[in-house]
Amino acid sequence: MSEVIRSTCPYCGVGCGVLLKRDGEIGLKVEGDPDHPANYGRLCSKGLALGETTSLNDRVLTPQIGGKDADWDTALDLVASKFKSAIAEHGPDSVAFYVSGQLLTEDYYIANKLMKGFIGSANIDTNSRLCMASTVAGHKRAFGSDTVPGTYEDLELADLVVLVGSNLAWCHPVLYQRLVAARQERGTKVVVVDPRRTSTCEIADLHLKIDIGSDVALFNGLLAHLKQQGQIDQGFVGAHTDGFEAAVSSAQEDLGQTGLSDHDIQAFFALFGQTEKTVTVFSQGVNQSSSGTDKVNAIINCHLATGRIGKPGMGPFSVTGQPNAMGGRETGGLANMLAAHMDLENPAHNAAVKDFWSAEAIPATPGLKAIDMFKAVAAGQIKALWIACTNPVVSFPQAGDVAEAIKACDFVVVSDLSATTDTAKLADVVLPATGWGEKDGTVTNSDRTISRQKGVLVPPGQAKHDWEIYAEVGRRMGWTRAFDYQKPVEIFREHAALSGIAGGFGRDFDISGLSDIEDAEYESLVPTRWPISAVRQGGRFFGDGQFFTPTGRAKFLAVSSKAPATKRLPKYPYRLNTGRIRDQWHTMTRTAKTARLSRHFAEPFLQIHPKDASDLGLKPADLAQITSPHGHAILRVLVSEHATLGAPFAPMHWTGEYAPAATIGNVISAATDPFSGQPESKASVIAISKFAASWYGFAVSLKPFELKTEYWAQARADKGWRAEFSGTDDVSDWASFANTLMPSLSQCAEMIGPRAARFALWEDGVLTAALFLSRGPVLVARDFVAAQLGQAAPDVMVGQPGANRPNPGPVVCSCMNVGRNTILSAISNAPGASLDEICATTSAGITCGSCRSELVELMKMPRLQQAAE
Numbered sequence: 001m002s003e004v005i006r007s008t009c010p011y012c013g014v015g016c017g018v019l020l021k022r023d024g025e026i027g028l029k030v031e032g033d034p035d036h037p038a039n040y041g042r043l044c045s046k047g048l049a050l051g052e053t054t055s056l057n058d059r060v061l062t063p064q065i066g067g068k069d070a071d072w073d074t075a076l077d078l079v080a081s082k083f084k085s086a087i088a089e090h091g092p093d094s095v096a097f098y099v100s101g102q103l104l105t106e107d108y109y110i111a112n113k114l115m116k117g118f119i120g121s122a123n124i125d126t127n128s129r130l131c132m133a134s135t136v137a138g139h140k141r142a143f144g145s146d147t148v149p150g151t152y153e154d155l156e157l158a159d160l161v162v163l164v165g166s167n168l169a170w171c172h173p174v175l176y177q178r179l180v181a182a183r184q185e186r187g188t189k190v191v192v193v194d195p196r197r198t199s200t201c202e203i204a205d206l207h208l209k210i211d212i213g214s215d216v217a218l219f220n221g222l223l224a225h226l227k228q229q230g231q232i233d234q235g236f237v238g239a240h241t242d243g244f245e246a247a248v249s250s251a252q253e254d255l256g257q258t259g260l261s262d263h264d265i266q267a268f269f270a271l272f273g274q275t276e277k278t279v280t281v282f283s284q285g286v287n288q289s290s291s292g293t294d295k296v297n298a299i300i301n302c303h304l305a306t307g308r309i310g311k312p313g314m315g316p317f318s319v320t321g322q323p324n325a326m327g328g329r330e331t332g333g334l335a336n337m338l339a340a341h342m343d344l345e346n347p348a349h350n351a352a353v354k355d356f357w358s359a360e361a362i363p364a365t366p367g368l369k370a371i372d373m374f375k376a377v378a379a380g381q382i383k384a385l386w387i388a389c390t391n392p393v394v395s396f397p398q399a400g401d402v403a404e405a406i407k408a409c410d411f412v413v414v415s416d417l418s419a420t421t422d423t424a425k426l427a428d429v430v431l432p433a434t435g436w437g438e439k440d441g442t443v444t445n446s447d448r449t450i451s452r453q454k455g456v457l458v459p460p461g462q463a464k465h466d467w468e469i470y471a472e473v474g475r476r477m478g479w480t481r482a483f484d485y486q487k488p489v490e491i492f493r494e495h496a497a498l499s500g501i502a503g504g505f506g507r508d509f510d511i512s513g514l515s516d517i518e519d520a521e522y523e524s525l526v527p528t529r530w531p532i533s534a535v536r537q538g539g540r541f542f543g544d545g546q547f548f549t550p551t552g553r554a555k556f557l558a559v560s561s562k563a564p565a566t567k568r569l570p571k572y573p574y575r576l577n578t579g580r581i582r583d584q585w586h587t588m589t590r591t592a593k594t595a596r597l598s599r600h601f602a603e604p605f606l607q608i609h610p611k612d613a614s615d616l617g618l619k620p621a622d623l624a625q626i627t628s629p630h631g632h633a634i635l636r637v638l639v640s641e642h643a644t645l646g647a648p649f650a651p652m653h654w655t656g657e658y659a660p661a662a663t664i665g666n667v668i669s670a671a672t673d674p675f676s677g678q679p680e681s682k683a684s685v686i687a688i689s690k691f692a693a694s695w696y697g698f699a700v701s702l703k704p705f706e707l708k709t710e711y712w713a714q715a716r717a718d719k720g721w722r723a724e725f726s727g728t729d730d731v732s733d734w735a736s737f738a739n740t741l742m743p744s745l746s747q748c749a750e751m752i753g754p755r756a757a758r759f760a761l762w763e764d765g766v767l768t769a770a771l772f773l774s775r776g777p778v779l780v781a782r783d784f785v786a787a788q789l790g791q792a793a794p795d796v797m798v799g800q801p802g803a804n805r806p807n808p809g810p811v812v813c814s815c816m817n818v819g820r821n822t823i824l825s826a827i828s829n830a831p832g833a834s835l836d837e838i839c840a841t842t843s844a845g846i847t848c849g850s851c852r853s854e855l856v857e858l859m860k861m862p863r864l865q866q867a868a869e
């Protein structure tokens, strides 16, 4: 039996521990680590499928220059010389790094040291800017430091958990399951503040379906209410804070703008006011806003006013999107931070880091934040750009502009796992980097716990670790000693030692207790929450009333609500809310590699309120075209009461590789928060119309598709691929049209009618491809058809299982592959059964639990509707 190795999931900021076992090939067996304090053995659907995502089929295995294979020496010399010549000719600010929350802390540390310490520019920013920069700015304004005060245990110790702009059930599923378990045990009250009814609302005692952008008004109203009701902790406010009266003065807001009923507002205020043990969790719904920083401070104000911070079961709590967003913040991966939570603009901090690194000069002012960085690229100010482990051509707002900027840049290098991401395709040089399972280092999760990620698999081809690539370039640029590292533990020791200097300045981030860590201790480092110093170990911050501002007192911020940056216009009457779905991660570069995670939603969609759909003449399964001042996208219509009236929702994951017409970044405005520079990704104005399709198609194939239709979206099936597609072509002859779509179908069985046609191809006795075309949305049981690939498949042309075979319906539980029809049938056969009983009968929801909220929704459906589905 092979060795079990402890590591960490590479997806969300929960940072779950995993146990890995090699399968002898390139795959891994993955289980939750029962001893990891983030998850105690639990994993969500994404974490459980990790072992299925390590295939090498899209990996870049050698450096590439101009799309052609090259050797490392040539590629690294070219990168070093291009950066050096740009700096020599145009100065250090003519180059930039755009990095990623997927990087490990050791990678981040070296990238930041190279840019800020030696190149001499602060032009390094990370995709965490799109994720939680508003929290960083809000924390620093209130606390004087970017400190998460509490721990995950606080969600279990609280009597009230307020979730603001957080679909915890889908975006941080294991933390959600911990909350569900605590709620069952102690009756925790849960309030969800979200314009949309998400799966998280299934456990909400109160769902405040707030109007987009009005969170500041709500929390200002709460602050004013607390004052009026005499529920302020005067002792804490007087001894440990400044600015309370000014904050209360600006908190007198019209609560009508929240769109909430007075009854619901008062219920929330009363609950908050009366519940000492309250945690307010906030996430992207707060951060991704043109007033995100003010929203963060409006929340923090209420916790400071009640003294509910840094004590068991109390505090504001930011949950990060990415696995190492916190590590990036700790190493200075943002353009406005130095390293170890020190400040660029602070001369003492700046000089200390310069001495520590033996650097020539460290910039004293912030560099370009992400959105400004790519504007500078477009303007020709950035002559050499290095993008690592991220895909801005998809994930950025106004993504089309980013693509044009990259194309126009003199020199672009991308270090990543694949050369086929939408961004890597535009690079001059692609450097093959190692990925999860191959990399070795540390990550920090949302509650400040540092965990090890382990290199279990041999790096494929010539792939190198990111820290190694940056260090190699640093050495070739002339800084041999500063970048002389042999292994990640050396970098970690240096990072920990530098944090000790920060600790000497009284900063929060101090892990100097690990600065002498031996190689073997680093190998077996158990999850450890910082700070880790001679004077402080883990725990919570601020319960003692000591903050990191110059006065040591927290600051209330006088904030007032502002409407989203872009205004609704008659031409663009809707707002687009965006976010994640349960089973995909970011731009799908890893999660799309497994069929299991593609079953829940196999194509991009627009979740739209029934009234909006009716006004627009949209029916379920139609295609909608959304248009903004910046671009357009085509998405499948999903009509749902859960959507917000006037503000439909679309997922942010799909890319040019999987659905080129559905890249949501093309539609989103690049308006940013003035303090954090974070873009407003959830409130862009759009118009919606029905995509005037003249035909629709669904197909499966053992080989990948090569589609060129106006709309297509492909996903993996267990064997091969599945795809939806559509267009406006005038189709008169189904057979010849089918051959233009899939030439392999020229010799196949067919059923052709005036409004629809079906084609299927068997080779060597097994189904290798099938195509269903129709004048309207195609009506077939897709999971059934996809499962026929590689089988004898006698019923495939019927498009659904025969009467003797049940049709499980679309997948709800990806772990156990349980369909909606199976669940509805179990509900209908056992009236009054509990959720646990339905789970036990169907096997849905018994593994990771991420689908349990959807099961609850199905159980709540009226019985007649259940039967009809």
Ligand code: SF4
Pocket: 009, 010, 011, 012, 013, 014, 015, 016, 039, 042, 043, 044, 045, 046, 047, 048, 172, 173, 174, 175
């Ligand atoms: Fe990974 Fe899921 Fe845990 Fe997030 S909640 S770290 S995605 S297993």
